[in-house]
Amino acid sequence: MLKRLLLAASILAGALAAYAQEPLPLTDEDYSKVSRAKAAKQGFSFVPLPIMGYNSDLGFQFGACADMHQYGREPSLFPDFLYHIHFEGSYYTKGQLLLHGQYDSSHLIPGVDFVASLTWQKDPLFQFYGFDGFVSSYDPAVDRRDGSAYYCFNRNMIRFLTSMQGHFSGPWGWMAGLNYRYVKSGILDFKGYDSDNTLFGRYLEAGVIDSSELEGHTADLIAGIKYDTRDFEPNPTRGIWAEAYLNGSPDFTASGHSFLKASLRWRQYFTPGPDWLTLAYHLGYQTTLLGRTPFYMAHNISTIRIRQTCTEGLGGVNTIRGVMMNRIIGDAYAWANFELRFRLLTLNVLGMELGLAANPFVDVGMITKPYRLEEMAALTSSDPASLRQLAMKPHAGAGAGLKFSIDKNYILSFEWGVPFNKQDGRSSIYFTSDFVF
Numbered sequence: 001m002l003k004r005l006l007l008a009a010s011i012l013a014g015a016l017a018a019y020a021q022e023p024l025p026l027t028d029e030d031y032s033k034v035s036r037a038k039a040a041k042q043g044f045s046f047v048p049l050p051i052m053g054y055n056s057d058l059g060f061q062f063g064a065c066a067d068m069h070q071y072g073r074e075p076s077l078f079p080d081f082l083y084h085i086h087f088e089g090s091y092y093t094k095g096q097l098l099l100h101g102q103y104d105s106s107h108l109i110p111g112v113d114f115v116a117s118l119t120w121q122k123d124p125l126f127q128f129y130g131f132d133g134f135v136s137s138y139d140p141a142v143d144r145r146d147g148s149a150y151y152c153f154n155r156n157m158i159r160f161l162t163s164m165q166g167h168f169s170g171p172w173g174w175m176a177g178l179n180y181r182y183v184k185s186g187i188l189d190f191k192g193y194d195s196d197n198t199l200f201g202r203y204l205e206a207g208v209i210d211s212s213e214l215e216g217h218t219a220d221l222i223a224g225i226k227y228d229t230r231d232f233e234p235n236p237t238r239g240i241w242a243e244a245y246l247n248g249s250p251d252f253t254a255s256g257h258s259f260l261k262a263s264l265r266w267r268q269y270f271t272p273g274p275d276w277l278t279l280a281y282h283l284g285y286q287t288t289l290l291g292r293t294p295f296y297m298a299h300n301i302s303t304i305r306i307r308q309t310c311t312e313g314l315g316g317v318n319t320i321r322g323v324m325m326n327r328i329i330g331d332a333y334a335w336a337n338f339e340l341r342f343r344l345l346t347l348n349v350l351g352m353e354l355g356l357a358a359n360p361f362v363d364v365g366m367i368t369k370p371y372r373l374e375e376m377a378a379l380t381s382s383d384p385a386s387l388r389q390l391a392m393k394p395h396a397g398a399g400a401g402l403k404f405s406i407d408k409n410y411i412l413s414f415e416w417g418v419p420f421n422k423q424d425g426r427s428s429i430y431f432t433s434d435f436v437f
Contacts, residue, residue, distance in 0.1 A: 041078045041351075045069040047406055051090050053431030057127060057316055057325040061431065063090025063098075067410045079232065079408040082107050088309070094144065095125040095190060100309045113165040115305055119158070124190040126155040126326075128200050131208070131298075132370045132391035133328045135380075136199070138423050149193040153200035154186045163222065163304050171229045175245055175304050179220040183296040186214065208375040213295035216255055220247040222304055230269065234409050235435065237278045241267040246289075247302050259291030263302045267437045278341040282437040284319075287332035287369060298329050298371060307434050315395065317430040320363040322397025322417025324425040328367060330391065335365030337436055341403075355405040359435075363417070364396040396420040399427075403435065411435065 051063035065088035069081045083105035090098050102117035125144065129151050130136025142150035163177030187204075188195040195201075203209045224245020230236035243265040251258040263286045270279040286302055299312040301319065310318060316325030319335050338361060345356040370376070370391040377384040401415030411434050418427045 041069075041071050041407060042073055043071060045071065045407065047410060051088065053090075055092065055317065055430050055432070056426075056428035057094075058096050059093035061090050061092050063088060065089075067406075069407070069409060079234075080106075081409070084409070095123060097122040098309060102306065109164070111166055114163075116160075116162040117306055118160050119309060121155075121157045121159075121309075123155050123157075125149055125152040125188075125193075126185075127151055127324065128153055129324060129327050129329075130199055130203070131329050131372055131376055132387065133330070133367050133395060134393050134421075134423060135370070135376055135387050135391045138324075138327075138425070140426070144193070147192060147194055148197065149188055149190065150198055152188050152190075152193070153198060154189050156184045158182045161303075161306060165226065165304070168225075171227050171240075173226045173228060175222065175224045175226055175243065177222040177304055179218075179222060179247065179303075181218050181220075181297070181300075182216075183218075184215045185296055203379075206375075206379050208372060208379055209295045212255070213257070216257060216294055216296050217253055218249045218257075218294075218297055219252060220249050220302070222247040222302075224263075224304065232408070234411060235403075235405065236269045236280075237271045237275070238269055240269075241265075241437075243304065245302075245304060248290075249297070255294075257292070257294040257297075259293045259297075260289045261293075261302055262287055262289055276343040278343075280339045280341055280437070282337040283334075284336070285332075285334045285368075293331065293371075299326055307436075314365050315424070316428075317415070317432055318436060320365045320395055320397050321361065321415055321430065321436070322363070322399055322419045322424070322428050323365075323395050324419075324428070327424055328365060328395055329371055330367035330369060331371045332369035333365060333367045335363070338362045339436075341435075353405075353407050355403075355408070357403040357405070358400065359403060359415075360398075360400040361415075361417075362396070362398045364394055366394040367391045395424050397424070397428075401430075 047067045049065055051061055051065055053061040055061065068085040070083050071078045072082050086102045088100050098121050100119045104115040106113045108114050129138060142148040160180045163175065165173055165175045167173040187201055188198050222245055224243060227240060227242040229239035230241050231238045246260065246262055248260040249258055266283040268281055271277065301311050301313050303311050312326060313319035314333055314335060315323040315327035339359045342358045343355065344358060347354045370388055373384050373387060377387055397417045397419045399415060399417030401413060404412040413432045413434060415430045416427065419425055
């Protein structure tokens with residue numbers, strides 16, 4: 001309301017001046033430009049924040065992060081920027097240690113959006129609920145309770161991702177990148193929990209997971225095309241953002257593990273009436289075209305650009321909210337997210353533009369091609385056809401969230417989700433950053 005009153009006063013003052021001096025009247029576009037110029041930030045912006053969050057899958061989170069933007073001098077690029085640097089380090093009470101840094105800029109290489117990130121993740125209680133969704137039953141009584149962490153194993157990961165995106169013509173563009181990972185997995189080794197009785201250990205003993213797949217290097221080469229008409233990347237209100245790309249991992253280290261995957265993403269944003277309401281949805285699909293995905297890469301959701309530090313699922317804060325993280329592992333799967341985004345409040349405080357929004361949502365996903373179905377049939381003494389039908393049963397969750405934005409570019413997120421099926425867990429709470437899509 002205050003913003004509208006100020007704009008009205010500015011328009012009235014301009015009209016009186018125009019009447020007195022008899023120049024040509026200013027248009028609405030002129031006033032919009034003046035208003036944006038007054039609000040624009042310039043130079044270097046540094047926003048340090050403590051991290052005190054919670055994720056039902058990982059526990060309470062403690063740490064610190066810093067967001068740095070360079071908006072340039074007059075004329076300012078705000079809300080776009082010359083470059084953005086993000087650092088964070090945190091610890092979750094369920095064991096995970098995380099260090100993450102990211103740099104992105106559309107000005108380092110003229111005409112190219114460049115991103116580079118480095119992540120180290122140590123997770124002594126990494127969640128593993130078996131292969132093929134509902135094929136693997138879930139018992140909450142042994143999930144990190146009373147000395148039992150049946151659905152966990154020990155994992156360390158280093159990930160380096162770099163990507164470049166450019167334009168062909170208009171909204172059409174190209175994408176290319178490299179995603180390097182080193183992953184080391186092992187038997188559960190965490191004080192207070194029984195390491196002799198885990199689902200991971202059972203799979204290992206039965207040969208569903210081969211010992212050669214516990215540790216390895218992968219270097220995914222990524223190439224694809226995109227279509228992007230979004231009005232503002234961090235928080236779009238209109239447009240389409242679509243991607244189609246291939247990512248392949250050649251067998252550089254002679255490990256015998258190589259694969260080629262394809263990914264399709266479609267995201268669309270509508271603001272049909274008032275500017276405070278946006279309808280948004282995302283459709284995703286990932287499949288293995290060639291090769292055999294090793295276990296240490298089975299959790300990975302292929303991506304060209306990281307929006308969250310964790311890019312694994314299916315299930316959890318990045319894909320199907322409310323459903324447990326890593327609940328669904330398949331050779332191919334599809335998922336969808338639907339949201340209403342209500343902009344509730346915008347304020348200017350100490351030179352920062354602060355915003356508050358709400359986002360009720362519904363998420364759904366399913367396996368379209370099971371992972372190691374024959375091995376799972378042998379392990380469970382079941383018919384592969386019946387397991388296939390069970391594996392392709394949909395998983396879904398629904399809930400709502402709040403988004404708190406700082407200078408439009410940095411977004412803090414609180415979300416609560418509930419799964420539709422008790423085999424996917426109970427309700428989940430997430431304190432993270434950014435929108436899911």
